[in-house]
Amino acid sequence: xxxxxxxxxxxxxxxxxxxxxxxxxxxxxxxxxxxxxxxxxxxxxxxxxxxxxxxxxxxxxxxxxxxxxxxx
Amino acid sequence: xxxxxxxxxxxxxxxxxxxxxxxxxxxxxxxxxxxxxxxxxxxxxxxxxxxxxxxxxxxxxxxxxxxxxxxxxxxxxxxxxxxxxxxxxxxxxxxxxxxxxxxxxxxxxxxxxxxxxxxxxxxxxxxxxxxxxxxxxxxxxxxxxxxxxxxxxxxxxxxxxxxxxxxxxxxxxxxxxxxxxxxxxxxxxxxxxxxxxxxxxxxxxxxxxxxxxxxxxxxxxxxxxxxxxxxxxxxxxxxxxxxxxxxxxxxxxxxxxxxxxxxxxxxxxxxxxxxxxxxxxxxxxxxxxxxxxxxxxxxxxxxxxxxxxxxxxxxxxxxxxxxxxxxxxxxxxxxxxxxxxxxxxxxx
Numbered sequence: 001x002x003x004x005x006x007x008x009x010x011x012x013x014x015x016x017x018x019x020x021x022x023x024x025x026x027x028x029x030x031x032x033x034x035x036x037x038x039x040x041x042x043x044x045x046x047x048x049x050x051x052x053x054x055x056x057x058x059x060x061x062x063x064x065x066x067x068x069x070x071x072x
Numbered sequence: 073x074x075x076x077x078x079x080x081x082x083x084x085x086x087x088x089x090x091x092x093x094x095x096x097x098x099x100x101x102x103x104x105x106x107x108x109x110x111x112x113x114x115x116x117x118x119x120x121x122x123x124x125x126x127x128x129x130x131x132x133x134x135x136x137x138x139x140x141x142x143x144x145x146x147x148x149x150x151x152x153x154x155x156x157x158x159x160x161x162x163x164x165x166x167x168x169x170x171x172x173x174x175x176x177x178x179x180x181x182x183x184x185x186x187x188x189x190x191x192x193x194x195x196x197x198x199x200x201x202x203x204x205x206x207x208x209x210x211x212x213x214x215x216x217x218x219x220x221x222x223x224x225x226x227x228x229x230x231x232x233x234x235x236x237x238x239x240x241x242x243x244x245x246x247x248x249x250x251x252x253x254x255x256x257x258x259x260x261x262x263x264x265x266x267x268x269x270x271x272x273x274x275x276x277x278x279x280x281x282x283x284x285x286x287x288x289x290x291x292x293x294x295x296x297x298x299x300x301x302x303x304x305x306x307x308x309x310x311x312x313x314x315x316x317x318x319x320x321x322x323x324x325x326x327x328x329x330x331x332x333x334x335x336x337x338x339x340x341x342x343x344x345x346x347x348x349x350x351x352x353x354x355x356x357x358x359x360x361x362x363x364x365x366x367x368x369x370x371x372x373x374x375x376x377x378x379x380x381x382x383x384x385x386x387x388x389x390x391x392x393x394x395x396x397x398x399x400x401x402x403x404x405x406x407x408x409x410x411x412x413x414x415x416x417x418x419x420x
Contacts, residue, residue, distance in 0.1 A: 015112070035116045038305045042345040045309055054302035
């Protein structure tokens with residue numbers, strides 16, 4: 001999965017109409033909440049075989065942090 | 073641990089919930105009257121209606137289990153019951169055990185063995201394993217009661233803990249009996265208490281005994297309940313698939329041969345994600361029960377049997393059950409459901 005596909009997937013998970021970009025701050029994204037955090041954790045688990053721990057999610061500040069964790 | 077029991081069958085199942093119910097749409101203030109957010113909560117978690125004991129009611133979980141037990145025992149010889157096991161975290165009293173109180177209330181023999189098990193959402197399968205181990209050709213029937221009145225902890229009145237509005241109250245009764253056929257039930261159970269604080273009730277036990285400052289303004293007790301939603305979610309989508317893979321390997325069985333995967337009705341997101349991770353077709357994974365009654369904790373797996381009685385009453389099904397939650401504990405069972413009598417939901 002390349003970066004563009006990953007960002008599209010996040011947009012899909014967040015059920016967001018507007019594009020998601022690497023520099024976005026998570027707390028400034030309306031759709032970022034505990035439900036979308038759950039969906040992101042499940043996506044990492046199923047599609048990337050990466051366990052994303054709750055503490056790691058809470059530490060993350062930007063979309064770039066998610067990209068780094070995904071190793072993309 | 074992995075374990076196999078033989079010659080046991082589930083003969084009958086009943087579940088009882090309070091008639092009183094709450095609708096998630098009545099909680100719009102929780103989502104700052106943001107309807108889009110509320111719709112997302114409903115579509116993601118599946119929660120909609122919750123049956124709970126009203127704030128001013130003296131009803132307890134033992135009452136719910138009692139009505140369920142009376143239903144399954146109405147055509148039984150009560151003297152044939154050799155044990156009552158009650159799995160709950162909302163017992164009537166600190167002591168004696170609720171199962172003990174049920175002996176006289178249900179009119180069972182004095183020779184009956186009774187004990188309670190303090191377990192939550194994994195508790196039905198724990199109870200199934202323990203009860204199955206107590207049955208043999210001389211002690212042929214055991215009554216398994218499982219239920220929680222979570223509203224007694226979280227409250228339903230003005231000062232109720234508003235988040236999470238997910239739990240319902242329910243009590244189930246299951247009659248297990250000795251079966252001459254060479255049937256087997258496979259179990260996989262476990263616990264990782266290193267992270268028990270992801271879901272717990274801090275106050276009211278003997279580590280943190282009640283003190284004046286544990287009471288809320290309205291006089292009700294604050295159990296100090298806490299849930300780390302993301303922590304429980306992570307636990308669920310990690311440990312439950314592991315447990316399912318383990319039990320399938322142990323039982324030399326394949327997902328394709330299993331008719332239904334009955335997961336603890338925690339929430340829709342957890343259940344559907346576990347199914348996705350294990351590549352289980354979603355039509356084999358019921359999750360509608362939680363929308364009708366809420367998360368019934370220890371009673372949630374039997375409530376699915378109650379809810380899908382028309383399917384289980386008429387056809388033999390291979391079923392994998394898995395409960396998971398407080399502890400943090402998990403317990404899975406793989407068994408053949410040989411047309412148990414599943415009574416319709418009882419409302420009180």
